[in-house]
Amino acid sequence: xxxxxxxxxxxxxxxxxxxxxxxxxxxxxxxxxxxxxxxxxxxxxxxxxxxxxxxxxxxxxxxxxxxxxxxxxxxxxxxxxxxxxxxxxxxxxxxxxxxxxxxxxxxxxxxxxxxxxxxxxxxxxxxxxxxxxxxxxxxxxxxxxxxxxxxxxxxxxxxxxxxxxxxxxxxxxxxxxxxxxxxxxxxxxxxxxxxxxxxxxxxxxxxxxxxxxxxxxxxxxxxxxxxxxxxxxxxxxxxxxxxx
Amino acid sequence: xxxxxxxxxxxxxxxxxxxxxxxxxxxxxxxxxxxxxxxxxxxxxxxxxxxxxxxxxxxxxxxxxxxxxxxxxxxxxxxxxxxxxxxxxxxxxxxxxxxxxxxxxxxxxxxxxxxxxxxxxxxxxxxxxxxxxxxxxxxxxxxxxxxxxxxxxxxxxxxxxxxxxxxxxxxxxxxxxxxxxxxxxxxxxxxxxxxxxx
Numbered sequence: 386x387x388x389x390x391x392x393x394x395x396x397x398x399x400x401x402x403x404x405x406x407x408x409x410x411x412x413x414x415x416x417x418x419x420x421x422x423x424x425x426x427x428x429x430x431x432x433x434x435x436x437x438x439x440x441x442x443x444x445x446x447x448x449x450x451x452x453x454x455x456x457x458x459x460x461x462x463x464x465x466x467x468x469x470x471x472x473x474x475x476x477x478x479x480x481x482x483x484x485x486x487x488x489x490x491x492x493x494x495x496x497x498x499x500x501x502x503x504x505x506x507x508x509x510x511x512x513x514x515x516x517x518x519x520x521x522x523x524x525x526x527x528x529x530x531x532x533x534x535x536x537x538x539x540x541x542x543x544x545x546x547x548x549x550x551x552x553x554x555x556x557x558x559x560x561x562x563x564x565x566x567x568x569x570x571x572x573x574x575x576x577x578x579x580x581x582x583x584x585x586x587x588x589x590x591x592x593x594x595x596x597x598x599x600x601x602x603x604x605x606x607x608x609x610x611x612x613x614x615x616x617x618x619x620x621x622x623x624x625x626x627x628x629x
Numbered sequence: 630x631x632x633x634x635x636x637x638x639x640x641x642x643x644x645x646x647x648x649x650x651x652x653x654x655x656x657x658x659x660x661x662x663x664x665x666x667x668x669x670x671x672x673x674x675x676x677x678x679x680x681x682x683x684x685x686x687x688x689x690x691x692x693x694x695x696x697x698x699x700x701x702x703x704x705x706x707x708x709x710x711x712x713x714x715x716x717x718x719x720x721x722x723x724x725x726x727x728x729x730x731x732x733x734x735x736x737x738x739x740x741x742x743x744x745x746x747x748x749x750x751x752x753x754x755x756x757x758x759x760x761x762x763x764x765x766x767x768x769x770x771x772x773x774x775x776x777x778x779x780x781x782x783x784x785x786x787x788x789x790x791x792x793x794x795x796x797x798x799x800x801x802x803x804x805x806x807x808x809x810x811x812x813x814x815x816x817x818x819x820x821x822x823x824x825x826x827x
Contacts (some may be wrong), residue, residue, distance in 0.1 A: 422696075459701075465692060466694070
């Protein structure tokens with residue numbers, strides 16, 4: 386995957402089990418977000434394939450791909466709430482477009498989803514009127530409103546205080562346990578990686594490929610790759626040379 | 630109004646050489662209604678509304694709001710661009726008419742105030758010279774300019790980079806592109822009208 390002639394990552398080969406919390410981790414600039422964009426349909430890979438079940442995502446007809454994407458829920462790094470709409474409108478938009486629910490039913494579902502993320506009563510607020518953490522939670526409510534099969538999170542803990550980050554981790558676990566949702570998370574937040582990750586891949590920014598694929602806790606315990614160890618131990622172990 | 634004033638002033642000076650200063654009413658009326666009213670409105674809309682569209686959509690691009698629309702299966706063209714274009718198509722004729730009226734008023738101010746043409750004479754000449762064809766062509770210009778301004782603003786917004794400075798560049802570019810498109814469209818429409826004999 387890359388941009389024009391610039392290759393960001395190559396030779397990525399991994400699978401995600403249904404119901405897993407799967408972590409895509411690596412140093413800043415290694416291509417985690419680019420990989421996420423390829424998985425969610427925003428960017429076509431330079432080569433290679435993405436399968437959801439038996440369906441080849443990028444070879445499918447655009448209408449089929451769109452249908453697959455309706456099974457996705459995405460939480461962007463800074464929320465990406467639509468600024469001209471209230472929280473209720475943000476969350477209810479996909480219900481309006483893709484369901485036959487009436488206005489009252491949509492309002493009820495919106496209120497329920499906002500309650501799930503601890504934002505009950507904030508239906509009429511606009512994104513500019515709430516804090517960064519609240520925007521994240523509202524965006525999460527929007528991501529789960531259609532009860533998606535797969536949830537994608539792009540740096541979910543970015544900008545959150547440790548307690549809010551922990552609450553978000555708990556919420557992610559609850560979503561997986563109660564709804565059986567497969568969750569793919571792009572992050573380099575170690576506390577979250579170890580707390581909630583079932584499986585992971587590590588993207589090496591220097592080698593431009595993935596160099597590990599395992600449960601993060603087992604990687605920490607058993608991996609002998611110095612770059613992986615350095616990342617997972619916050620620099621205490623592994624490669625010593627600093628690139629200036 | 631100032632455009633009408635300028636047209637009347639320059640027109641009268643030239644027409645006076647032939648003793649035909651009374652035809653300044655025709656001159657100002659036809660030019661304003663057929664062309665200049667729409668052009669001035671289009672240029673102002675490019676600067677005000679085209680820039681606004683580019684800034685709004687560019688900011689959405691920076692905040693990943695457009696990515697969010699796409700991943701939720703909502704076409705940005707249908708959701709963002711089309712309503713803006715329709716709004717300008719529907720609304721542009723109104724400020725065009727206002728600009729036409731103000732331009733003719735400017736012509737009246739100069740002609741009646743400085744060059745001793747009576748108001749009745751000016752209005753009669755304007756009524757005779759400015760046909761419905763001229764009015765419809767002027768309104769058509771307005772609609773076309775509305776489409777071009779909306780397209781320029783929205784396109785530059787969608788092409789915006791992912792930084793605050795990129796939004797500024799997109800906004801400036803939208804204005805310039807809109808104005809250049811207006812001038813080019815004017816030339817094309819004028820040529821086509823000439824060929825069609827209208």
